[in-house]
Every structure is written in C-alpha cells, then in structure tokens.
Amino acid sequence: MDVGIAPLRSAATRMRTAFGAINGACACLAKLALDIALPTLCISCREPVDGEGVCAACWGKLSFIERPYCPKLGIPFVYDPGPELLSMEAIASPPAYARARAAVRYDAVARTLVHALKYQDRTDLAPVMGRWMARAGRELLEGADALVPVPLHWRRGFGRRYNQSGALARSVARETGVRLRSDLLRRVRATEQQVGLSRSQRASNVQGAFQVAPDRLSDVQGRRIVLVDDVLTTGATVDACARALLRAKAAEVSVLVFARVVDAPRSPI
Numbered sequence: 001m002d003v004g005i006a007p008l009r010s011a012a013t014r015m016r017t018a019f020g021a022i023n024g025a026c027a028c029l030a031k032l033a034l035d036i037a038l039p040t041l042c043i044s045c046r047e048p049v050d051g052e053g054v055c056a057a058c059w060g061k062l063s064f065i066e067r068p069y070c071p072k073l074g075i076p077f078v079y080d081p082g083p084e085l086l087s088m089e090a091i092a093s094p095p096a097y098a099r100a101r102a103a104v105r106y107d108a109v110a111r112t113l114v115h116a117l118k119y120q121d122r123t124d125l126a127p128v129m130g131r132w133m134a135r136a137g138r139e140l141l142e143g144a145d146a147l148v149p150v151p152l153h154w155r156r157g158f159g160r161r162y163n164q165s166g167a168l169a170r171s172v173a174r175e176t177g178v179r180l181r182s183d184l185l186r187r188v189r190a191t192e193q194q195v196g197l198s199r200s201q202r203a204s205n206v207q208g209a210f211q212v213a214p215d216r217l218s219d220v221q222g223r224r225i226v227l228v229d230d231v232l233t234t235g236a237t238v239d240a241c242a243r244a245l246l247r248a249k250a251a252e253v254s255v256l257v258f259a260r261v262v263d264a265p266r267s268p269i
Contacts, residue, residue, distance in 0.1 A: 001006050044109050045118075054109070063105035065136065065260070073235075074101045075262060088168050097227065097234055097242035097253045101140055102260035106231055112261040114230050118164045126164075129258050130196020137172070137226065137256035139155040144254075145223040146181040150241055151210070153187045168258060171226040177228070184216045185241060206240040212248040221249040232260040 041048060042055040049055045054062065068080040070087035072094070073146050077087070104110045113129060116122035134141065149165035166182055173180040189209040212220050225245055232255065242253040 006210065025249055043122075043128055044112050046075065058109050061107070061109045063107050063110075064132070065102050065104060065262075072099060074099070074260065076105075083181040095239050095242070096246060097238060097255050099140060100232060100238070100255040100257070101137045102232060102257045103129070104259050106233075106259040108155055108262045114164075114259060117167065118230060119127070123162065123167050126167040126171045127174075130168050130232070131175055133168060133228075133256055134172050134175040137254075140226050140254040140256055141172070141176050141178055143179050143224060144226045146184065146219075146225050147178050148181055148184050148225050148227050148241075148245070149235060150227060150229040151182070151185055151187045153189070165229045168230060172228060184212060184220055184225075185210055185244060186213055206237050208240075210241050210244040212244055217248050222251050224252045225250050225252060225254070227255045229255070229257045230259070232257040 021185055040050070042058055044054050044058040047055050047057075065074065065076050068077040069075055070077065070090050072086050072090035075087045075089060105188055106114075113125055117125045117129070147168040147169045149163060151165075152163045163182075169180055169182070172178070187209055188211045227241050227245075232238065235255075238255045238257075242255070245253045
C-alpha cells in the first residue's frame with residue numbers, strides 16, 4: 001500500500017510546484033502589464049521614470065546633506081574644520097535637543113515633495129523620503145529606543161486626515177526597526193501656522209504646546225528618542241517637543257527631518 005501512495009504524493013508535489021510557477025508567471029505578467037499601462041512617475045515632476053524615485057533631472061536638483069556639517073545642528077559647512085567644531089548657530093543658541101540631521105536642503109524639489117506629502121494627500125511619497133531620512137540619520141537611530149513624530153493638534157489632524165510627520169516616521173521605522181511611538185507626545189494647544197512668523201514669534205507660538213501623555217511618562221523616562229518632522233526651519237517646534245520629552249526624563253532627544261532650511265554656506269567657529 002505504501003508503495004502505491006508514494007508515487008501519488010510525488011505527482012501531487014510536482015503539480016503543486018507547477019501551479020506555483022504558473023501563478024508566479026501570471027503575477028509577473030500582470031505587474032508588467034500594469035507598469036506599461038501606468039508607468040512609474042517621478043515623485044517630483046511626474047515624468048515617467050525607470051524604477052522608484054525621481055528622474056535624473058530632479059535627482060540632480062536635490063541637495064543631499066553630506067559631511068562636513070555641524071555635529072549639533074547638521075548645518076552643512078563649506079569646508080571640513082575637523083571633528084566636533086560647532087556652527088555659529090549652535091554656539092549662539094544651543095537647542096534643547098542633542099543633535100539634528102536632515103536628508104536634504106529645503107530647495108525647490110524638496111519643497112515640491114514636502115508640499116505634495118503635506119497638502120496633496122501624496123502619502124505614497126513617504127517611503128522614498130523615509131529611506132533618505134534613515135540614511136541621513138543613521139548615527140541618531142543606532143541605539144534609539146523610539147521614533148516620535150511631531151504631533152498635530154486634533155483639530156488640524158481631523159481636517160488633514162493624517163499627520164505627514166507620522167507618515168515619514170512609519171517609513172523610517174520600517175527601514176530601521178526602531179519602534180514608532182506616536183502615543184508618547186501630544187499637542188495640547190492649537191497653534192498658528194509657523195509660516196510667515198519670525199524666529200521669536202515661532203518660539204512663542206509653540207511654547208507649552210506639547211506634553212507627554214501622563215500615562216506614558218514611564219515609557220519616556222530614560223529612553224533615547226528621535227523626533228521626526230518634515231522640515232526644520234528655525235527649530236522652534238522640535239525644540240518645544242524636545243523640552244517636553246526632557247521634562248518627562250527622556251535620556252536624550254535628537255531630531256530627524258526630511259529637509260532643513262539652509263540660508264547660505266556656513267563656516268564653523
């Protein structure tokens with residue numbers, strides 16, 4: 001009886017393998033047909049592009065931030081002054097957070113990507129942007145305990161339907177394995193849009209606007225936290241968030257953003 005069953009089982013296995021190969025081929029053909037009908041588009045200019053990302057023209061316009069830069073603020077330098085030399089901004093007005101890193105300068109292409117993600121429901125951009133952020137923030141993310149997106153006030157979140165900082169943080173979490181904790185920090189006061197405000201007005205606008213949830217204090221205490229946002233301008237918002245986390249006894253707070261405003265080439269002190 002066993003002699004008769006063995007060939008049947010072998011034949012069944014071969015059939016399953018054959019069907020699996022056929023299904024795989026069909027899936028590949030379906031994807032190919034979809035790619036032909038709906039080609040992948042550049043995430044900036046929407047021109048067709050091979051693979052995922054930006055076209056060669058837009059890639060050439062993106063200004064990725066590489067060393068040398070200020071070890072505190074991540075502001076790029078015009079030359080390498082050696083390790084640990086700070087920018088004038090970091091010395092004149094040291095932030096509450098330990099370090100900040102950004103993937104790109106906030107230029108025309110970066111602005112297009114940020115605005116599309118933030119205002120045009122283009123959450124499909126978050127994975128690519130998050131990958132660039134994970135690369136730029138590698139030193140911050142090593143040993144980090146949690147990724148915390150800068151929160152929206154509930155009223156603004158209701159109108160926008162999603163938090164762009166949360167979308168970026170989810171992408172970074174997938175890339176790095178660092179745990180996403182959107183529940184640790186909340187915006188307890190509605191604030192004006194920061195666009196158009198001066199540095200001092202921005203700081204005043206977000207003062208006291210953030211708080212660690214009372215039932216999450218133990219999850220913050222002693223932890224190394226990386227704040228995630230889309231753009232760093234004066235740093236007022238992330239500084240207010242960092243102060244709230246440090247008041248809750250976080251061991252360290254760093255900042256990772258997609259883009260940062262860089263006014264002009266910087267020289268170290």
